[in-house]
Amino acid sequence: MPFTETTDQPSVTPRVSIAFSGLIVLKPGPNDTCLICVNKFDRNHIFQVLLVVSNPEINPAQPDNDVVNKAYQPATVVPLFTGPLFAPFLIRRQPDANANAGDFKVFKRDPFDRTRPNSHDLDYRWAVNFRDLHLNPSTNHGGEPVGILKTGVLYTPRLTDPGLHPRLIRQGNPPFPLTQISSNLAASITLTAEAPKLYFQWEDQGDTQYLVLPRSGDDPRSLYTLYFINEPPNLDARPHDEFAHYYRILLSNGAVIPGTQRFELETDPLGRSDEIPCMPVLINP
Numbered sequence: 001m002p003f004t005e006t007t008d009q010p011s012v013t014p015r016v017s018i019a020f021s022g023l024i025v026l027k028p029g030p031n032d033t034c035l036i037c038v039n040k041f042d043r044n045h046i047f048q049v050l051l052v053v054s055n056p057e058i059n060p061a062q063p064d065n066d067v068v069n070k071a072y073q074p075a076t077v078v079p080l081f082t083g084p085l086f087a088p089f090l091i092r093r094q095p096d097a098n099a100n101a102g103d104f105k106v107f108k109r110d111p112f113d114r115t116r117p118n119s120h121d122l123d124y125r126w127a128v129n130f131r132d133l134h135l136n137p138s139t140n141h142g143g144e145p146v147g148i149l150k151t152g153v154l155y156t157p158r159l160t161d162p163g164l165h166p167r168l169i170r171q172g173n174p175p176f177p178l179t180q181i182s183s184n185l186a187a188s189i190t191l192t193a194e195a196p197k198l199y200f201q202w203e204d205q206g207d208t209q210y211l212v213l214p215r216s217g218d219d220p221r222s223l224y225t226l227y228f229i230n231e232p233p234n235l236d237a238r239p240h241d242e243f244a245h246y247y248r249i250l251l252s253n254g255a256v257i258p259g260t261q262r263f264e265l266e267t268d269p270l271g272r273s274d275e276i277p278c279m280p281v282l283i284n285p
Helices: none
Strands: 016-022 024-029 033-038 046-054 076-082 089-094 105-107 137-139 146-149 153-159 167-169 182-189 197-204 207-213 223-231 250-252 264-266
Touching: 016 024, 033 223, 076 197, 076 207
Parallel strands: 016 223, 089 146, 105 153
Antiparallel strands: 016 182, 024 033, 033 146, 046 076, 046 223, 089 197, 137 250, 153 182, 167 264, 197 207
């Protein structure tokens, strides 16, 4: 089953967000959930999970004595996990009203055409969907174990620089221009009175770990982003093809995709930046 879609634009400044960058495949799970597959078949990409706490800004026009009396602090970065996954992880609202189902959706706003500039910037379809390129795509054990995200609305938080001119290349076919693609993806989380917390559970060296957001003791205006990153430790702007890494874990009709049927993602050179592009992709029927 494909992802459930919504035309309601998600908040880009929710209390809690989930962000994805690098070699990560997102695909529909059962009962309105999202499966997070982290590509582990490349030694040059390192998987890590970070919590970024954005502290509230001080407004001089409306001073808050409790805040003004504290030393101003920039965003706080908390490393939660680094290294390959050995066990599944789970992200859900707390309390969880339905243990067997979620309410995960993707933001879609028609008309959408990635080769035209008037498509909605937040539409999730800016991400490359391998379902558009191959029949019945799936992932092998290189994308396991998987995480389960039970809530949120997936959208494109940032598009690549237009100067990259991304295009799909396949042997015997003319290049297909993509104009721009998602440089990363994010899920906007809505907390409610009935479910006011987000619960993240994972395993580290055999021990179960968990995080509950918002954290107790933080300013009630603080914003939280959980970053799932699977990228090289050093930003190198040399053009390279991330698709070659994805094809190590991708299957079509249960079989390895032959080289003559594979696509390459080609871009123009760009200055040193986070847009290599190492981007997450989708498998959405």
